[in-house]
Amino acid sequence: MKQFTKHTVKNSLKRIFLYRACLTRLKLLGVEKVYSYTLSDETGVTSDQVRKDFSEFGITGNKRGGYDVDELIDKMEKIFHRNKDHNLVLIGMGNLGTSLSRLKEIIDRFRVKVAIIAVPEISAQEVTDELIQSGIKGIINFAPVLLKTPADVIVNNVNLCDELESVIYYVHNQMKSEGTKNLDLLYRGTKY
Amino acid sequence: MKQFTKHTVKNSLKRIFLYRACLTRLKLLGVEKVYSYTLSDETGVTSDQVRKDFSEFGITGNKRGGYDVDELIDKMEKIFHRNKDHNLVLIGMGNLGTSLSRLKEIIDRFRVKVAIIAVPEISAQEVTDELIQSGIKGIINFAPVLLKTPADVIVNNVNLCDELESVIYYVHNQMKSEGTKNLDLLYRGTKY
DNA sequence: TGTGTTTTGTGAATTGTTTCACATTATATC
DNA sequence: GATATAATGTGAAACAATTCACAAAACACA
Ligand SMILES: NC(=O)c1ccc[n+]([C@@H]2O[C@H](COP(=O)([O-])OP(=O)(O)OC[C@H]3O[C@@H](n4cnc5c(N)ncnc54)[C@H](O)[C@@H]3O)[C@@H](O)[C@H]2O)c1
Ligand SMILES: NC(=O)c1ccc[n+]([C@@H]2O[C@H](COP(=O)([O-])OP(=O)(O)OC[C@H]3O[C@@H](n4cnc5c(N)ncnc54)[C@H](O)[C@@H]3O)[C@@H](O)[C@H]2O)c1
Numbered sequence: 236m237k238q239f240t241k242h243t244v245k246n247s248l249k250r251i252f253l254y255r256a257c258l259t260r261l262k263l264l265g266v267e268k269v270y271s272y273t274l275s276d277e278t279g280v281t282s283d284q285v286r287k288d289f290s291e292f293g294i295t296g297n298k299r300g301g302y303d304v305d306e307l308i309d310k311m312e313k314i315f316h317r318n319k320d321h322n323l324v325l326i327g328m329g330n331l332g333t334s335l336s337r338l339k340e341i342i343d344r345f346r347v348k349v350a351i352i353a354v355p356e357i358s359a360q361e362v363t364d365e366l367i368q369s370g371i372k373g374i375i376n377f378a379p380v381l382l383k384t385p386a387d388v389i390v391n392n393v394n395l396c397d398e399l400e401s402v403i404y405y406v407h408n409q410m411k412s413e414g415t416k417n418l419d420l421l422y423r424g425t426k427y
Numbered sequence: 428m429k430q431f432t433k434h435t436v437k438n439s440l441k442r443i444f445l446y447r448a449c450l451t452r453l454k455l456l457g458v459e460k461v462y463s464y465t466l467s468d469e470t471g472v473t474s475d476q477v478r479k480d481f482s483e484f485g486i487t488g489n490k491r492g493g494y495d496v497d498e499l500i501d502k503m504e505k506i507f508h509r510n511k512d513h514n515l516v517l518i519g520m521g522n523l524g525t526s527l528s529r530l531k532e533i534i535d536r537f538r539v540k541v542a543i544i545a546v547p548e549i550s551a552q553e554v555t556d557e558l559i560q561s562g563i564k565g566i567i568n569f570a571p572v573l574l575k576t577p578a579d580v581i582v583n584n585v586n587l588c589d590e591l592e593s594v595i596y597y598v599h600n601q602m603k604s605e606g607t608k609n610l611d612l613l614y615r616g617t618k619y
Numbered sequence: 620t621g622t623g624t625t626t627t628g629t630g631a632a633t634t635g636t637t638t639c640a641c642a643t644t645a646t647a648t649c
Numbered sequence: 650g651a652t653a654t655a656a657t658g659t660g661a662a663a664c665a666a667t668t669c670a671c672a673a674a675a676c677a678c679a
Contacts, residue, residue, distance in 0.1 A: 398585055
């Protein structure tokens with residue numbers, strides 16, 4: 236396993252989410268073993284890329300035998316630090332805060348040490364400042380503002396307007412279909 | 428202005444969102460003119476990158492004079508096709524659907540031709556199939572499932588679990604502070 | 620009007636990511 | 650067990666994105 240480079244990990248990490256989503260679905264369907272091309276078919280990521288990503292995270296399979304679904308899921312859980320103990324804070328139990336329907340599940344299953352900000356725009360920075368005082372190092376921000384934080388704090392913004400406008404942009408500049416390729420912000424489906 | 432390449436546009440487009448967020452804030456504060464380094468300070472993107480991005484989208488400023496805030500915002504509106512007429516559909520007026528607090532504003536201001544899916548996981552594919560039958564080419568999907576769509580349909584997934592786990596990952600693998608750099612999925616703050 | 624300074628805009632160099640190509644290994648079959 | 654086959658895993662090549670470096674333009678001020 237190579238030394239992680241920030242960029243490589245960032246891209247492959249996002250794909251790992253995708254692989255896992257497929258794997259849990261496949262597991263429910265009773266599938267026990269997958270090949271790189273299985274995941275390729277399901278996600279649209281090339282099988283080369285699947286293997287390269289696995290290699291990146293030190294995930295190995297069996298030559299000729301493919302990968303064991305349970306084992307893969309397990310290794311991914313470890314990547315996401317599901318097995319460690321953390322704390323989570325949700326600030327703002329308004330419409331959005333209460334709508335996070337799977338939150339309890341998330342808290343129970345993943346137990347993280349980050350904060351979710353779902354307060355009105357105007358209070359977001361103030362709340363952030365308090366959180367940082369109390370040692371929070373990771374924030375998911377639903378308020379449509381750019382939070383000021385020290386450099387060691389990770390902020391992940393979820394902004395519906397931006398998501399929407401991305402889609403508009405792509406729909407309008409109808410970039411011709413090339414199969415499922417760009418999984419970064421957007422992706423295109425394949426099979427139908 | 429160069430011919431758009433898919434990748435270049437994708438990355439720079441995301442940064443354009445960021446610039447615009449800053450610009451509208453700066454405008455409120457009465458700022459009328461910005462330089463590439465102003466936006467760099469505000470967003471953490473290098474000033475080189477800011478200019479390169481602008482160049483990519485055919486946005487030009489004044490040598491020595493910087494950029495006019497109003498003009499920049501206006502050009503960005505055009506990039507996002509705010510000035511065109513469209514239709515928008517929201518499917519699922521449950522907790523999440525009703526929590527999209529700025530939705531009316533979005534519909535009024537942006538008028539798009541995409542669908543927002545906020546129905547339970549189990550119904551998401553079925554709803555998607557119907558939407559595609561009726562000609563929808565862009566979807567924002569809040570259900571935590573990978574939708575199957577034809578290759579010419581743009582899908583943008585918003586998945587809280589994934590966002591959360593990204594943050595956990597980065598907090599854990601405490602990638603040492605290098606200022607605000609990665610704006611892709613995550614970004615780090617600068618000033619405090 | 621000329622000179623110095625600041626800032627843009629963009630090719631070139633560098634750095635990062637994906638794809639290719641193939642050696643390696645596991646399994647199935649005879 | 651020998652052979653054919655199917656899959657992984659990974660350097661090397663190709664491609665894409667970012668950073669560098671600097672020419673060109675605009676402005677300030679004498
Ligand atoms: N990014 C997105 O996709 C998206 C979607 C919907 C809403 N939003 C944003 O999420 C935020 C919340 O939206 P909402 O509809 O739930 O709003 P809301 O007004 O229904 O709820 C806000 C809640 O925050 C609480 N609050 C206010 N100030 C607080 C403080 N200083 N500390 C703790 N709690 C505080 C309020 O009591 C309230 O319960 C808003 O900023 C909204 O713009 C974002
Ligand atoms: N991705 C995220 O960040 C995030 C956050 C919260 C919730 N969610 C997801 O968003 C979805 C909605 O969450 P929610 O809390 O609002 O759920 P909800 O149960 O409160 O609301 C679902 C709504 O969809 C409607 N619906 C069901 N089937 C439909 C159909 N075939 N056509 C039209 N409408 C239909 C229901 O009547 C209901 O009003 C879920 O899939 C949930 O997992 C995602």
